[in-house]
Amino acid sequence: MSNTEYDVIVVGSGMSGGYAAKEFCEKGYKTLVLDRGEMVKHRQYKTEGKAPWQMPFRGDVPEEFKAEQHIQKDMYIYNDYTRHHLINDRDHPYEQKKPFIWYRSATVGGKSLIWGRQSYRWSKLDFESNKLDGNGIDWPVRYEDIEPWYDRVEPFVGISGSYEGLDVLPDGKFLPALPLNVVERDMKKKIEETFPDRHFIPARVAHLTQPQKQHLELGRVQCQARSECPRGCSFGAYYSSNSAALPAAERTGNMTLVANAQVQEVLYDQDSGRASGVAYIDMRSGERKQVGARVVFMCASTLASVQILLNSKSETFPEGIGNRFDLLGRYIMDHCGGGGASGMVPGYLEDYYKGRRPGGVYIPRFRNIREKHGAFERGYGFQCGASRAGWHWAKNGKGIGKAFKEKVRQPGNWYFTMWGFGESLPRYENRVTLHPSKKDRWGMPILVTDVAYGANESAMVKDMSDTAAEMLQAAGLQNIRPFEGEAPPGGAIHEMGGACMGHSVETSYLNKWNQCHDVKNLFVTDGAAFSSVSCVNPSITFMAFTARAVDYADQQMQQRLL
Amino acid sequence: MKRRHFLINISAVLGYGALVNDVAALDAALAISGKPSGFLGPDELEFVSQVSDIIIPQSDTPSASQAGVPEYIDFYLSEYLESKARSLFVDGLRGLCAQSINEFLALSDERKTEKIKSLDDRLGTSEENTAYKQLKELTVIGYYTSQVGATQALRYDPVPGPYKEIKLAEVGRAWL
Ligand SMILES: Cc1cc2nc3c(=O)[nH]c(=O)nc-3n(C[C@H](O)[C@H](O)[C@H](O)COP(=O)(O)OP(=O)(O)OC[C@H]3O[C@@H](n4cnc5c(N)ncnc54)[C@H](O)[C@@H]3O)c2cc1C
Ligand code: SF4
Numbered sequence: 001m002s003n004t005e006y007d008v009i010v011v012g013s014g015m016s017g018g019y020a021a022k023e024f025c026e027k028g029y030k031t032l033v034l035d036r037g038e039m040v041k042h043r044q045y046k047t048e049g050k051a052p053w054q055m056p057f058r059g060d061v062p063e064e065f066k067a068e069q070h071i072q073k074d075m076y077i078y079n080d081y082t083r084h085h086l087i088n089d090r091d092h093p094y095e096q097k098k099p100f101i102w103y104r105s106a107t108v109g110g111k112s113l114i115w116g117r118q119s120y121r122w123s124k125l126d127f128e129s130n131k132l133d134g135n136g137i138d139w140p141v142r143y144e145d146i147e148p149w150y151d152r153v154e155p156f157v158g159i160s161g162s163y164e165g166l167d168v169l170p171d172g173k174f175l176p177a178l179p180l181n182v183v184e185r186d187m188k189k190k191i192e193e194t195f196p197d198r199h200f201i202p203a204r205v206a207h208l209t210q211p212q213k214q215h216l217e218l219g220r221v222q223c224q225a226r227s228e229c230p231r232g233c234s235f236g237a238y239y240s241s242n243s244a245a246l247p248a249a250e251r252t253g254n255m256t257l258v259a260n261a262q263v264q265e266v267l268y269d270q271d272s273g274r275a276s277g278v279a280y281i282d283m284r285s286g287e288r289k290q291v292g293a294r295v296v297f298m299c300a301s302t303l304a305s306v307q308i309l310l311n312s313k314s315e316t317f318p319e320g321i322g323n324r325f326d327l328l329g330r331y332i333m334d335h336c337g338g339g340g341a342s343g344m345v346p347g348y349l350e351d352y353y354k355g356r357r358p359g360g361v362y363i364p365r366f367r368n369i370r371e372k373h374g375a376f377e378r379g380y381g382f383q384c385g386a387s388r389a390g391w392h393w394a395k396n397g398k399g400i401g402k403a404f405k406e407k408v409r410q411p412g413n414w415y416f417t418m419w420g421f422g423e424s425l426p427r428y429e430n431r432v433t434l435h436p437s438k439k440d441r442w443g444m445p446i447l448v449t450d451v452a453y454g455a456n457e458s459a460m461v462k463d464m465s466d467t468a469a470e471m472l473q474a475a476g477l478q479n480i481r482p483f484e485g486e487a488p489p490g491g492a493i494h495e496m497g498g499a500c501m502g503h504s505v506e507t508s509y510l511n512k513w514n515q516c517h518d519v520k521n522l523f524v525t526d527g528a529a530f531s532s533v534s535c536v537n538p539s540i541t542f543m544a545f546t547a548r549a550v551d552y553a554d555q556q557m558q559q560r561l562l
Numbered sequence: 563m564k565r566r567h568f569l570i571n572i573s574a575v576l577g578y579g580a581l582v583n584d585v586a587a588l589d590a591a592l593a594i595s596g597k598p599s600g601f602l603g604p605d606e607l608e609f610v611s612q613v614s615d616i617i618i619p620q621s622d623t624p625s626a627s628q629a630g631v632p633e634y635i636d637f638y639l640s641e642y643l644e645s646k647a648r649s650l651f652v653d654g655l656r657g658l659c660a661q662s663i664n665e666f667l668a669l670s671d672e673r674k675t676e677k678i679k680s681l682d683d684r685l686g687t688s689e690e691n692t693a694y695k696q697l698k699e700l701t702v703i704g705y706y707t708s709q710v711g712a713t714q715a716l717r718y719d720p721v722p723g724p725y726k727e728i729k730l731a732e733v734g735r736a737w738l
Binding site for chain 1: 616617618619621623634637638641642644675678679682683685686695698699702703704706707708709712715716718719720721722723724725726727728729730731732733735736737738
């Protein structure tokens with residue numbers, strides 16, 4: 001194409017887009033990265049290091065701001081230190097046919113800046129489940145296909161973890177694991193003895209416990225256990241696009257990054273049958289722009305990528321680019337969760353810790369691996385941790401005077417909590433569409449969500465809380481409280497699907513290279529590409545698929561096939 | 563400066579959507595935080611000060627009022643709470659001990675402590691006093707997140723270094 005301005009356009013600079021940008025730039029491609037968010041440069045984090053007394057409301061957020069973020073305000077990290085990293089819901093509306101919580105970032109770097117950093121490989125079983133139980137469409141990819149790409153991504157990201165040799169949770173390339181504490185070590189023994197099929201291991205988190213050369217070269221250093229990560233971390237001690245991938249891309253001199261650029265459509269060229277570029281709005285000036293490239297990578301996050309693709313209409317594709325079989329927007333999934341339990345651990349009152357450890361314990365999936373269990377398909381894992389109660393009880397606790405003050409000064413008992421994250425099933429009828437008439441302030445048709453959980457998810461969540469309570473019982477905890485919170489989809493912030501990978505154009509949107517079946521130079525490598533959701537956190541897998549797709553696109557471009 | 567004021571200011575800076583101004587909002591608020599905004603009158607401020615000191619008195623570490631709790635509460639009332647919630651709270655404070663603020667202030671120290679203790683004992687029961695509950699909460703938050711409370715009553719360490727296990731005796735008290 002003659003008017004091509006860039007080799008590659010990457011839409012979005014978060015977990016997937018940041019990584020795509022790094023890989024393309026390092027391979028020498030002139031890469032344009034467009035992101036809707038505000039610019040946030042590494043080390044320019046507004047609230048980092050602020051003590052609570054330096055915050056006007058000590059971290060609380062006034063109602064006026066909450067009203068502008070009526071969805072985001074319920075996110076567990078939401079407070080006065082982090083809210084500017086989250087989107088303004090009034091400016092970015094969507095419609096919920098059925099309840100769906102859409103948590104979104106407001107900045108360059110996307111959710112990589114605010115994520116929880118839990119990082120687990122998917123297993124063989126995860127890629128086979130759709131085929132085995134017939135839900136959703138068969139993945140065109142197996143664990144063996146993605147394994148080398150985990151090997152490539154993990155050392156760059158920097159993931160701390162232990163080597164366990166489990167089929168259900170493959171080991172990766174790890175930095176030393178964060179330690180289990182004394183309570184957790186004892187609980188591990190009791191739980192693993194009572195339930196030999198369950199493993200109690202250190203959480204695998206994207207924190208540098210022992211920075212390597214490639215981290216240090218980017219100015220990333222060892223984690224200081226502040227646990228103030230979602231504010232941004234100038235140590236670069238956890239992985240974010242802002243601290244790692246984007247600086248790596250930038251230093252090649254090949255990246256052009258434009259913030260406040262809302263991409264609205266991928267442009268389709270009838271004659272060549274290819275994507276010719278994208279159209280975006282400069283959100284500051286309201287000006288509409290078009291740019292061209294040989295290849296377009298969609299990394300705007302699951303639902304946003306689907307929204308843009310649905311809005312990319314042409315004569316050939318009136319229902320969205322490459323969407324000949326009404327598959328775009330279908331099979332929207334999220335992890336189901338909210339089941340778990342907590343309890344008080346008697347004793348260990350002399351034991352304490354220094355530092356706010358940014359990861360705890362993980363109990364990998366143990367349901368439906370070899371034997372069928374209960375009334376549901378697939379399984380779930382638990383994210384857990386033991387720590388001592390601090391002064392917060394005193395806010396609503398009884399007591400006055402010096403004795404009260406003495407008591408508040410001492411740490412309380414040890415508590416252990418476990419939260420389940422489950423694999424919900426891919427369902428054709430769970431979908432998002434564009435609203436026929438409503439648009440946002442920049443003229444983008446708003447998204448309509450029509451996604452719900454089914455009986456499988458309810459049964460799984462029930463099993464999570466029963467099982468959690470059973471394990472805490474076995475470990476000798478007291479005052480055990482099971483919980484079964486019914487969060488609607490979206491609540492786990494692991495949304496996936498909508499532009500699923502599969503074997504054929506009649507059943508799926510993308511082929512096994514994350515490439516649109518019908519538009520060869522269009523790739524989708526964020527969570528939209530996923531045909532199922534596993535039960536482990538997905539982001540490291542988004543990056544592995546992104547790296548693999550970039551490699552494929554590079555080969556095709558070199559052979560002049562793209 | 564009133565909260566509504568600085569919220570509006572930041573919206574102006576932004577041009578669209580108030581969020582991005584967040585930073586300006588923060589700076590504006592920081593500039594006034596900790597200074598009495600003059601929302602509570604002198605008697606009310608004295609009352610809040612005395613009650614918070616009954617809850618958190620001076621010991622080997624400073625008391626609530628010495629840590630700036632009354633100023634924090636005053637600031638919170640004027641800049642954080644919506645006007646309806648604010649008047650509810652202030653009305654509640656006035657009637658806290660079934661007598662006027664001035665009558666309370668005239669009591670002996672022992673009587674004041676008894677009054678507060680009986681309110682405190684009723685926390686978490688059906689006879690709980692809402693205004694007291696809120697005042698206690700603000701006192702506790704205000705104190706333990708103040709510089710004095712965080713660094714003297716508790717231990718605060720902005721950069722603790724790699725996580726490690728220790729014995730409680732090594733630090734002797736809870737972290738912030
Ligand atoms: C609080 C929290 C905790 C989490 N914890 C974990 C965890 O522990 N482990 C884990 O694996 N995952 C976790 N996640 C999820 C993880 O953050 C996401 O899976 C991941 O960031 C998704 O990557 P992405 O590249 O698809 O999207 P994002 O990282 O969200 O990036 C998308 C980017 O695209 C931009 N964009 C959107 N629309 C447009 C448009 N129209 N035009 C241009 N740009 C656009 C956005 O501004 C954004 O920068 C967590 C998320 C949150 C919020
Ligand atoms: S815990 Fe580690 S990664 Fe998080 S803010 Fe602290 S130093 Fe940074």
